[in-house]
Amino acid sequence: MRVAELVGVRQFRLSQGSIDGPGAGQVQVRVEAVGICGSDLHAYSEGSIGDTACSYPMVLGHEPAGVVTQVGAGVTGVSLGDLVACEPALFCYHCELCLAGRHNLCRNLRFLSTPGEPGFFRERVNLPVENVVGLPKGFSVEVAALVEPLAVVLHSLRLAGSCLGETVAVFGAGPIGLLTVAALKHAGAKRIHVVEPVSERRALARALGADAVLDVDDPVRMITSDTGGRGVDLVFDCAATGDTANQCLAVARAGGRVVYTGIPSALRVPMDFHRWRRKELALIQVRRANREDGAARDLLAGSPAAFAPIVTHTRPMDEIGAAFALVESRADGVAKLVVRP
Numbered sequence: 001m002r003v004a005e006l007v008g009v010r011q012f013r014l015s016q017g018s019i020d021g022p023g024a025g026q027v028q029v030r031v032e033a034v035g036i037c038g039s040d041l042h043a044y045s046e047g048s049i050g051d052t053a054c055s056y057p058m059v060l061g062h063e064p065a066g067v068v069t070q071v072g073a074g075v076t077g078v079s080l081g082d083l084v085a086c087e088p089a090l091f092c093y094h095c096e097l098c099l100a101g102r103h104n105l106c107r108n109l110r111f112l113s114t115p116g117e118p119g120f121f122r123e124r125v126n127l128p129v130e131n132v133v134g135l136p137k138g139f140s141v142e143v144a145a146l147v148e149p150l151a152v153v154l155h156s157l158r159l160a161g162s163c164l165g166e167t168v169a170v171f172g173a174g175p176i177g178l179l180t181v182a183a184l185k186h187a188g189a190k191r192i193h194v195v196e197p198v199s200e201r202r203a204l205a206r207a208l209g210a211d212a213v214l215d216v217d218d219p220v221r222m223i224t225s226d227t228g229g230r231g232v233d234l235v236f237d238c239a240a241t242g243d244t245a246n247q248c249l250a251v252a253r254a255g256g257r258v259v260y261t262g263i264p265s266a267l268r269v270p271m272d273f274h275r276w277r278r279k280e281l282a283l284i285q286v287r288r289a290n291r292e293d294g295a296a297r298d299l300l301a302g303s304p305a306a307f308a309p310i311v312t313h314t315r316p317m318d319e320i321g322a323a324f325a326l327v328e329s330r331a332d333g334v335a336k337l338v339v340r341p
Helices: 038-046 147-160 175-187 199-207 219-226 244-251 273-279 293-302 304-310 317-329
Strands: 002-008 011-016 026-035 064-071 083-086 124-128 132-134 167-171 191-195 212-214 232-237 252-260 282-285 311-316 336-340
Touching: 002 317, 011 317, 026 083, 038 317, 064 124, 083 147, 083 293, 132 293, 147 175, 147 232, 147 252, 147 282, 147 293, 167 175, 167 219, 167 244, 175 191, 175 199, 175 304, 191 199, 191 219, 191 244, 199 212, 199 304, 212 219, 219 244, 232 244, 244 252, 244 273, 252 273, 293 304, 304 311, 311 317, 317 336
Parallel strands: 167 191, 167 232, 191 212, 232 252, 252 282, 311 336
Antiparallel strands: 002 011, 026 064, 026 124, 026 336, 064 083, 083 132
């Protein structure tokens, strides 16, 4: 099978790999679509994801969908030919955190697309049957690649609590920010502000339900003015660039919540501690998703038009280097780019 390996900063190579049949309790999936994630971009352009350095060669890609081609012994509920979304996190299910229902914090977590754990930019993969979610017939395979990132967004909303009737600000209208806007709209947010420097992404955010779309020039003043000096109830930092971490603190109302979904490049981020303290803000960190893939599948199946526009580009795996370069440059109106192995 073909495999796309990251072999250095901004360097991919296509190679040949092999794969055995699925073991007991596993299925083999022919990978049909994989979205490029912001964390993939960190690995590609910086050689690390936060404080986790790349180890070359490595296989990225953790937003996959594909077709079941083989079924291992003891597997039920999955059939050959089923279209499935794939969960890239392998949990142990028996540690303290798994038993508490916080699988995303599993002490023995293996995450496919990190050093030593090949991801999905390859043609086939074996997975535990628990790591695939069946999709309805006729489901777009490109939209299926949104299941994993939408699961992250739904996890962030779950941590934030109900947003029904609330005012919200979202910093960053990349794919996660756009999915956050669409999910907030579906969940009944009252007024959504979006801050984004790229004009095409601002337009897409508005189409997905944002009420006020702002450039990055002084968004704190503009949101503060728009809310009569009160600030918004809930803020999502989906950008994690520049000073967005502190801009989020500035636009949140006293007693509000700030959710950090994006991953900053810097190892340490200065925080305006006293603004945080005086407002008694709840600061919430997001660590991927926690078994929200089924809910994400159902939301996509029930409201495809609310989310499908986020997929703006597809590319074959032969062009993976150019695909990453396009996403990094944020050119051509790109939001979510899906690679087709």
